[in-house]
Amino acid sequence: MGRNSCCLKPKLRKGLWSPEEDEKLFNYITTFGVGCWSSVPKLAGLERCGKSCRLRWINYLRPDLKRGMFSQQEEDLIISLHEVLGNRWAQIAAQLPGRTDNEIKNFWNSCLKKKLMKQGIDPATHKPLEENMEAIKDEKKNSTYNNEKPKMEAIHHHHHHHLHGNISKINEESSQHFVNKIEFDSLSSYLNGENNNNSNNNGGGFSWESENKLENLLEFQTNQMKNLEFKGSSSVEESKIIQNQINSATFGSYHPLMSMSENERAGSFGIFHHI
DNA sequence: AACAGGTTCAACCGCGACTTA
DNA sequence: ATAAGTCGCGGTTGAACCTGT
Numbered sequence: 001m002g003r004n005s006c007c008l009k010p011k012l013r014k015g016l017w018s019p020e021e022d023e024k025l026f027n028y029i030t031t032f033g034v035g036c037w038s039s040v041p042k043l044a045g046l047e048r049c050g051k052s053c054r055l056r057w058i059n060y061l062r063p064d065l066k067r068g069m070f071s072q073q074e075e076d077l078i079i080s081l082h083e084v085l086g087n088r089w090a091q092i093a094a095q096l097p098g099r100t101d102n103e104i105k106n107f108w109n110s111c112l113k114k115k116l117m118k119q120g121i122d123p124a125t126h127k128p129l130e131e132n133m134e135a136i137k138d139e140k141k142n143s144t145y146n147n148e149k150p151k152m153e154a155i156h157h158h159h160h161h162h163l164h165g166n167i168s169k170i171n172e173e174s175s176q177h178f179v180n181k182i183e184f185d186s187l188s189s190y191l192n193g194e195n196n197n198n199s200n201n202n203g204g205g206f207s208w209e210s211e212n213k214l215e216n217l218l219e220f221q222t223n224q225m226k227n228l229e230f231k232g233s234s235s236v237e238e239s240k241i242i243q244n245q246i247n248s249a250t251f252g253s254y255h256p257l258m259s260m261s262e263n264e265r266a267g268s269f270g271i272f273h274h275i
Numbered sequence: 276a277a278c279a280g281g282t283t284c285a286a287c288c289g290c291g292a293c294t295t296a
Numbered sequence: 297a298t299a300a301g302t303c304g305c306g307g308t309t310g311a312a313c314c315t316g317t
Contacts, residue, residue, distance in 0.1 A: 006286065016285070016311085038302065054303080090305060101305075106284050 013047045017158055021046055025053055026061050059100045066098025070107055078104060078111060083126040 013021075028044035034057070046053060070078070074096055081092045089101035089108075096104065113123040122129050123160035 014287075036302080050302080051288095051304095052286075058304095059285070087306065102285075104308075110283055 012041075012049050012052075014052070017060075021040065021048070022056070022158065024062060025056060029061070044256060055102075060101045064098055070099075072097070075112065079116070079126075082112075082123075118191070122219055134221075 017025075024046055025040070026046050028040065032043070034040075037054040039052045040046075040050055041048045043054070048056075077096065078092060082097055085091050088106075089105045093099050093101040093104050109124075116123040116126075117129075120129050121127065
């Protein structure tokens with residue numbers, strides 16, 4: 001179709017956002033809401049393109065954003081979701097309240113990928129690295145045969161093992177519930193190609209239908225996480241213990257840059273104190 | 276202290292999908 | 297039907313920061 005990028009227009013600012021710009025955008029969106037992004041900069045008095053404003057709001061200014069490190073539960077969930085969804089960051093982010101696709105993508109690329117590699121797991125396939133090498137060899141060997149079924153069985157087995165391993169960290173009851181649900185409601189039907197309406201869909205590959213089926217079970221796990229983090233204990237003491245467990249399970253992704261700019265922003269305009 | 280190399284993450288870019296005129 | 301505008305996504309970039317020497 002050929003159109004100019006909005007950011008190519010002269011005069012428009014690029015790069016890091018100043019606290020003043022943040023304030024203008026924040027005040028505008030909280031007052032008038034999110035409407036047409038292309039008109040936001042003009043109405044908010046910003047020399048930015050609408051796209052840049054949208055991104056800034058979604059990734060940084062939105063009041064419902066969760067700040068700080070990813071919890072162990074979030075980490076497990078991201079890995080599990082990535083295993084099923086691949087690099088569909090927006091869909092993964094949709095299952096983690098308060099997290100953005102950009103944040104999760106960065107976390108994946110900077111931390112989780114390496115962590116999986118260290119564990120001998122290929123972050124792209126979520127299979128053991130050696131198994132991958134063998135699979136490649138086999139594929140070359142048997143390239144004329146139809147390998148679909150054995151492959152799917154291997155993946156199913158792996159999902160069973162991996163998902164169970166991840167979820168057991170949350171707690172036994174929820175893990176059992178989750179595993180039951182994920183295995184019998186969604187993954188097994190997806191992985192076994194029993195997806196009624198889409199059985200002819202890409203020869204058993206990923207489909208939107210199967211993805212939709214995931215929503216319920218993902219919502220379930222998210223709720224479990226919420227329960228664990230915010231409700232799960234009846235006393236303050238218990239919740240402290242759980243919070244400590246969560247904190248101790250996390251690993252260093254907390255960025256001073258983030259906290260610094262957060263403080264800077266909070267200090268630079270008081271409106272954030274009201275959120 | 277100074278520098279180099281590595282890491283992190285906010286922001287940009289290009290593209291496809293969707294909507295509107 | 298289609299051109300133009302808009303939105304949202306995923307990949308990439310580069311400045312800021314960290315760490316080791």
